[in-house]
Amino acid sequence: MIPEKPLYEGKAKSVYLSENPDELIVVFRNDMTAFNGVKHDQFTDKGILNATASEFFMKMLEAEGIPTHYIRMAAPDTMIVRRLDMIPLEVIVRNIAAGSMTKKYPVAEGTVLERPVVSIDYKDDERGDPMINDDLIEVLHILPADELKQVKEMALKVNTVLSRFFDECGIRLVDFKLEFGKAAGKIYLGDEISMDSMRLWDKQTGESFDKDVYRFDKGDVITAYRNVLRRILPDGGKKD
Ligand SMILES: Nc1ncnc2c1ncn2[C@@H]1O[C@H](COP(=O)(O)OP(=O)(O)OP(=O)(O)O)[C@@H](O)[C@H]1O
Ligand SMILES: [Mg+2]
Structure with a gap:
């Protein structure tokens, strides 16, 4: 209940x-x-x-x-x-330049990055989720260095697993955001992995299947989200 x-x-x-x-x-x-x-x-x-x-x-x-x-x-x-004690960090992994990255840095949308890039924002809506770095994370006692290293390694492993899977489904995993937390001293992946937290492009057409459809009024967001489930679920997402 x-x-x-x-x-x-x-x-x-x-x-x-x-x-x-x-x-x-x-x-x-x-x-x-x-x-x-x-x-x-x-x-x-x-x-x-x-x-x-x-x-x-x-x-x-x-x-x-x-x-x-x-x-x-x-x-x-x-x-x-x-139940986790959430670490107030948004861990972002990028494979292809898009979104805020192309606004902040001189790189064109769609550029395939030489290697996956991890960037971290401090999760604080009132401060506009500012980008943070390893030194600040350590000095502000948000996370000790060894645990930050572990979080980054976990994020990159998630990227390896998801990128390979999406590729087989005809989808490019452009970027995504993860949140982590701790329970009994152990680090767990928390929050969600969904069409709200990933940027997904059709491999053939480049069409967006994620929250950008809503952000930039590119079409019907529910149709886009259903398209993802249709491609990834063994039963084609029929239960929806
Ligand atoms: N396993 C967990 N234990 C405790 N808190 C969690 C766990 N997983 C996720 N959370 C927290 O639960 C909340 C989920 O709510 P939601 O994602 O809607 O809100 P938000 O993160 O504040 O807003 P937004 O995601 O839109 O920035 C987040 O604060 C998230 O950090
Ligand atoms: Mg959230």
């Missing part, structure tokens, strides 16, 4: 306490936001589509030896997860 009051209500998910103190209930809502909440809409089925993708990828990564917070699904839009 979901308690009445969420522990935390984010922009796209609501987090509830569970009867088990080591677990949390995460509900993927139909809310869609962009530009730090400036643009906001609701789309039927959006929560289920992202929860389904997240479940699929968390299980895949767990099977590849990456510890994740995923425990089980309680409903198509509701995931039971291990």
Whole structure:
């Protein structure tokens, strides 16, 4: 049973306490936001589509030896997860230049990077999620150096697994954002891996299948999200 009051209500998910103190209930809502909440809409089925993708990828990564917070699904839009002390960092891995990278640095959208690049933002909406570096992360006691190294290695391994998988599905994994947390001294991958948190381009046409469809009014975002599930799920996402 979901308690009445969420522990935390984010922009796209609501987090509830569970009867088990080591677990949390995460509900993927139909809310869609962009530009730090400036643009906001609701789309039927959006929560289920992202929860389904997240479940699929968390299980895949767990099977590849990456510890994740995923425990089980309680409903198509509701995931039971291990309760973590979240590390307030957004760990971004980029394979192809797009989005903010092309605004901030002299590189054209679509440029294939020489190697995957990890960049890290400090997760703080009020400060606009500023980019942070290893020295600041250590000196501000956000994470000790050895754990930061571990987080980066995990992020790159996630990239290897996901890039290979998407390639087989005819999709280019352009970039994505991860969040990590700790429980009993161990680092786990938390939050979500969904069409909200990745940039995905069709290998043939370059068409976007991710939140950019919503950000830049490129078409019907739910159709785009369904296209991803159709390509990645063994049953073609029929349960949606
Ligand atoms: N396993 C976990 N244990 C504890 N907190 C978690 C776990 N996984 C994710 N979270 C946190 O739950 C919240 C999920 O809500 P949501 O992603 O909607 O909000 P947000 O991150 O504040 O906003 P946005 O993602 O739009 O910037 C985030 O704060 C995320 O860091
Ligand atoms: Mg979030």
